[in-house]
Amino acid sequence: MTSPAGTITPPIGGELADRYLGLVSDGDEPGATDLVNDLLDDGVPAQRIIVDLIGGTQARVGDLWAANEWSVAREHAATAVGERALAAVAARTTTPPDRGRIALACVDGEWHGLPARMLAELLRLDGWRVDFLGASVPGRHLITHLHQTGPDAVALSCMIPTRLPRAHAAITACRSAGVPVIAGGRGFGPGGRWAERLGAHAWARTGEEAVALLAGDWPPRNVTDFPMPDGEAFLGDEEYTHLVRSRPQLITTAMGRLTTAYPPARDYDDSQLEATTEDMGHITDFLAAALYIGEQAIFTDFTEWTAGVLTSRGVPPTALSVGIGLIRDQLVDFPAATSMIDAALAALPPD
Ligand code: B12
Structure with a gap:
C-alpha cells in the first residue's frame, strides 16, 4: 500500500485538501473515510494521506480556531473526523x-x-x-x-x-x-x-x-x-516549586482582584469568568514550565500567542497584561519569575 521504493510522490494539497477540509468542517465522517479509501485505491501512499491530508488539515483547523472562525466544538468534531480517517487508513494497510x-x-x-x-x-x-x-x-x-x-x-x-x-x-x-x-x-x-x-x-x-x-x-x-x-540538576528550583504548590491560591487571588484591576470584567458573564480563570491557570503553568527549563521563550511565546487569540475574540492585549500583572503581584519575592513576566509584558503588542 506504500509507494514503490524510489517513487517520489508529491504532497497532497490544493483542491483535494480543500475538499477534505470541507468534509471535516461538516463533521462528515463517512465522506472523509470514503475520500481516504478512494485515495488508497488510486495508489496514493498511506504516508502522504496521514501526513499531508490528515495532519495538514489539523494544522488548518488549529488556525481557524485561533482566528475565532471556528468554535471549540467544531474543532473537536473535526479532530474526531481526523481520528476516524486515520483509523480507516490503518485498517487498509498492513x-x-x-x-x-x-x-x-x-x-x-x-x-x-x-x-x-x-x-x-x-x-x-x-x-x-x-x-x-x-x-x-x-x-x-x-x-x-x-x-x-x-x-x-x-x-x-x-x-x-x-x-x-x-x-x-x-x-x-x-x-x-x-x-x-x-x-x-x-x-x-x-x-x-x-x-x-x-x-x-x-x-x-x-x-x-x-x-x-x-x-x-x-x-x-x-x-x-x-x-x-x-x-x-538545576531543573525545578525553589521558585518553580513555589509556583506549582501555590497555583490554586495564585489563581483565586488574581480572580478576586480582577474587577478592581480591570473594570470591564464587571460585565463578564459566567462563561467569560470561567475562560479567564482558565487563562490564569495557563499563565501560571507556562511560567512554571519556563522556570523549570530556564527558558524565557516558553513564557513569551505563550503570552504572544494568547494575545493573538484574545485579540481575534475582541479582547484587547491590556486584559492579558492586567491578568499577568495580578499573578506577578503575588510573586514579588521571586526574582526569576518576575523578570520573566516583565520581559513577556514588554513584548506584548499595544491595544
Ligand atoms: C486538535 C487540537 C487539540 C485537541 C487535541 C485532541 C486530540 N485527540 O489530539 C484538544 C482540544 C484536546 C486540544 C487542547 C489544547 N490545545 Co491544542 N491543538 C489541537 C490542534 C488544532 C491540532 C493537533 C493535531 O492533531 N495536529 C496535527 C499534527 C500532524 O501536528 P504535528 O505537530 O505536525 O504532528 C507531528 C509532530 O508533532 C510529530 N510528533 C508528535 N508527537 C511525536 C512524538 C515523537 C516521539 C516524535 C518523534 C514525533 C512526534 O509527529 C507528528 C506527525 O508528523 C493543534 C494545532 C496544530 N497546528 O497542531 C492545537 C495546539 C497543539 N493546541 C494548543 C493549545 C495551546 C492547546 C490547549 C492549551 C488549549 C487550551 N487553551 O486549553 C489545550 C491543552 C490540552 C492538553 N493539556 O494537552 C497549541 C499549542 C501551542 C504550544 N506549543 O504552546 C496548538 C499548536 C494550537 C496553536 N495554534 O497554537 N488541542
Whole structure:
C-alpha cells in the first residue's frame, strides 16, 4: 500500500485538501473515510494521506480556531473526523512487524493524542510493532508497561511545554529502566532543544523524520553511552516549586482582584469568568514550565500567542497584561519569575 521504493510522490494539497477540509468542517465522517479509501485505491501512499491530508488539515483547523472562525466544538468534531480517517487508513494497510517493538505514549497531562497516533501508524507502516498507549500516560503506568513488554525504545510525545516537567520525569524513569527515548512534538521547543536538555536520547520534528531515524542506526544498544546532560540538576528550583504548590491560591487571588484591576470584567458573564480563570491557570503553568527549563521563550511565546487569540475574540492585549500583572503581584519575592513576566509584558503588542 506504500509507494514503490524510489517513487517520489508529491504532497497532497490544493483542491483535494480543500475538499477534505470541507468534509471535516461538516463533521462528515463517512465522506472523509470514503475520500481516504478512494485515495488508497488510486495508489496514493498511506504516508502522504496521514501526513499531508490528515495532519495538514489539523494544522488548518488549529488556525481557524485561533482566528475565532471556528468554535471549540467544531474543532473537536473535526479532530474526531481526523481520528476516524486515520483509523480507516490503518485498517487498509498492513506491514509485517519485523523491525522491533516501540512503546509510544503522550506524557502525563498531554491530551493531543492524534499527532502521536499518526506517528504510531507511520512507524507501523515501516515495520515496527507499536504499543500505542494513548494520551496522558502517567509515568508509573509507562514504566510498568516497559517492564512487562521490554520494548526497544520509547517514543514520547509532548505538544505543549507545560507538560515538560512530566516529560522530564518520564524520560528519567525510562533511562533508569535502560530503555532509550525518542522525543517529539512541538512542546519540546524549536529544534527539540528542550528534549536533549531533559535527557532524551533523540528527538525528531515529524513522524517521517522519526521513521527515518529509527530505520538507521537507532535505538542505541547501550543507553549508558548517553550520559545525562549537564545542568540537569538545576531543573525545578525553589521558585518553580513555589509556583506549582501555590497555583490554586495564585489563581483565586488574581480572580478576586480582577474587577478592581480591570473594570470591564464587571460585565463578564459566567462563561467569560470561567475562560479567564482558565487563562490564569495557563499563565501560571507556562511560567512554571519556563522556570523549570530556564527558558524565557516558553513564557513569551505563550503570552504572544494568547494575545493573538484574545485579540481575534475582541479582547484587547491590556486584559492579558492586567491578568499577568495580578499573578506577578503575588510573586514579588521571586526574582526569576518576575523578570520573566516583565520581559513577556514588554513584548506584548499595544491595544
Ligand atoms: C486538535 C487540537 C487539540 C485537541 C487535541 C485532541 C486530540 N485527540 O489530539 C484538544 C482540544 C484536546 C486540544 C487542547 C489544547 N490545545 Co491544542 N491543538 C489541537 C490542534 C488544532 C491540532 C493537533 C493535531 O492533531 N495536529 C496535527 C499534527 C500532524 O501536528 P504535528 O505537530 O505536525 O504532528 C507531528 C509532530 O508533532 C510529530 N510528533 C508528535 N508527537 C511525536 C512524538 C515523537 C516521539 C516524535 C518523534 C514525533 C512526534 O509527529 C507528528 C506527525 O508528523 C493543534 C494545532 C496544530 N497546528 O497542531 C492545537 C495546539 C497543539 N493546541 C494548543 C493549545 C495551546 C492547546 C490547549 C492549551 C488549549 C487550551 N487553551 O486549553 C489545550 C491543552 C490540552 C492538553 N493539556 O494537552 C497549541 C499549542 C501551542 C504550544 N506549543 O504552546 C496548538 C499548536 C494550537 C496553536 N495554534 O497554537 N488541542
